[in-house]
Amino acid sequence: MSEMVLYERRADAAWLTMNRPEVRNALSREHLQAIHAAMERAVGDAGVRAIVLAGADPVFCAGADINQYREVSDPAQVKHDGALLHDLLDYMLRCPLPIVARVQRAAFGGAMGLICASDIAIAAEGTRFSLSEARLGIVPAVISEAVLTSLGPRNARQLMLRAEPFGTDDALRIGLVQEVVPAEELDSAIDEVLGQLRAGAPGALAGIKHLLHTLTHTNPTRDARRAMILELAAARRQSDEGQEGLRSFLEKRKPAWAVEDAER
Numbered sequence: 001m002s003e004m005v006l007y008e009r010r011a012d013a014a015w016l017t018m019n020r021p022e023v024r025n026a027l028s029r030e031h032l033q034a035i036h037a038a039m040e041r042a043v044g045d046a047g048v049r050a051i052v053l054a055g056a057d058p059v060f061c062a063g064a065d066i067n068q069y070r071e072v073s074d075p076a077q078v079k080h081d082g083a084l085l086h087d088l089l090d091y092m093l094r095c096p097l098p099i100v101a102r103v104q105r106a107a108f109g110g111a112m113g114l115i116c117a118s119d120i121a122i123a124a125e126g127t128r129f130s131l132s133e134a135r136l137g138i139v140p141a142v143i144s145e146a147v148l149t150s151l152g153p154r155n156a157r158q159l160m161l162r163a164e165p166f167g168t169d170d171a172l173r174i175g176l177v178q179e180v181v182p183a184e185e186l187d188s189a190i191d192e193v194l195g196q197l198r199a200g201a202p203g204a205l206a207g208i209k210h211l212l213h214t215l216t217h218t219n220p221t222r223d224a225r226r227a228m229i230l231e232l233a234a235a236r237r238q239s240d241e242g243q244e245g246l247r248s249f250l251e252k253r254k255p256a257w258a259v260e261d262a263e264r
Contacts, residue, residue: 003019003034004018004019004020004030004031004034004035005017005018005019005031005034005035005037005038006019006056007038007041007042009045009048010052012047012048012049012050012198013048013049013050013051013052013194014038014041014042014045014048014050014051014052014097015051015052015054016035016038016039016042016051016052016053016054017054017055017056018031018035018053018054018055018056018060018061019056020056021056021057021058023062023065023067024058024059024061024062024106025055025056025059025060025061025062025111026061026062026063026064026065026066027061027063027064027065027085027110027111028065028068029068029081029084031065032084032085032088033084035053035088036084036087036088036091039051039088039091039092039095039099040091042097043095043096043097048097049097049098049194049197049198049202050097050098050099050100050194050197050198051095051097051098051099051100052099052100052101052102052190052194053099053100053101053102053114053118054101054102055102055103055104057104057105058105059104059105059106059107060101060102060103060104060105060106060107060111060127061106061107061108061110061111061114062106062108062109062111063108063109063110063111063112063132064085064109064110066136069081082141082142085110085113085142085143086142086143086145088117089113089114089116089117089142089143089145089146090145092114092117092118092146093117093146093149093209093213093217094209094210094213095209096205096206096209096210097205097206098119098120098197098205098209099117099118099119099120100118100119100120100121100122100190100193100194100197101114101115101118101120101121101122101177102122102186102187102190103115103121103122103123103124103127103177104123104124104127104183104186105124105126105127105128106127106128106129107127107128107129108128108129108130108131108132108165109130109131109132109133109140109143110142110143112129112130112131112140112143112147112176113140113142113143113146113147115129115150115176115177116143116146116147116149116150116151116176117146117150119209120178120193121176121177121178122177122178122179122180122181122186122189122190122193123168123171123177123179123180123181124168124180124181124182124183124186125168125180125181125182125183126167126168126183127167127168127171127180128165128166128167129165129166129167129170129171129176130163130164130165130166131147131159131160131163132163132165133160133163134160134161134163135163139160140160144156144160145217147159147160149216149217150175150176151174151175151176155174155175159174168180179193198257198258199258200257201241201242201244201245201255201257202241202257203236203239203241204236204241204242204245207232207235207236210232211228211229211232214228241255241257244256244257
């Protein structure tokens with residue numbers, strides 16, 4: 001059997017490609033575990049600065065593998081199934097590396113969770129999206145936290161209630177994706193984003209993700225929130241990266257972490 005997730009190093013980016021094209025990259029238990037393991041591998045892979053999450057043609061991801069999940073005789077198994085996706089999305093939100101979703105053709109159900117848990121999403125023109133769970137008699141509970149954080153209450157509510165497919169214009173308008181390009185330009189658009197991320201200090205990018213996750217997914221007191229913000233600001237200014245960034249600005253040169261694209 002072919003690998004469920006292909007892992008490829010492209011310079012300082014780890015490209016993770018969901019590889020179940022025969023079922024439109026539907027998310028089975030084993031597939032979710034493989035995606036999670038690949039994410040952890042990327043974080044531990046020396047020199048990796050970002051993760052790209054892609055889907056093997058024809059589509060990004062068709063959502064949950066209905067053939068596997070229609071069995072509901074064991075309540076413990078049903079909860080375990082939900083936990084696999086929930087924990088993957090939680091890991092993506094907490095992951096210190098920026099995650100870029102490369103989206104083409106279709107992203108339904110659970111795939112919407114993957115996009116919302118990514119930091120940046122670039123979609124090909126003509127891609128269709130849907131939170132279609134209500135039409136199957138179920139609720140998008142497992143992905144709700146990621147969707148709510150990404151799209152806000154009003155957008156999340158109307159998408160879940162209407163369960164209507166929508167296109168890239170609407171996806172761009174509500175902030176589900178940040179850019180829409182012709183399909184043949186998708187990889188070059190991803191490369192441009194990676195170049196922009198490369199200009200940022202790795203520790204600073206990780207700090208930004210930690211800060212935003214803490215502010216949106218925990219409930220610190222006002223004093224604790226203030227203390228955390230001030231501590232992070234001070235720590236980053238005093239860090240080697242912070243000092244290098246300030247020096248390079250004053251000296252009108254690129255900081256040490258900003259590698260020229262021509263060298264990659």
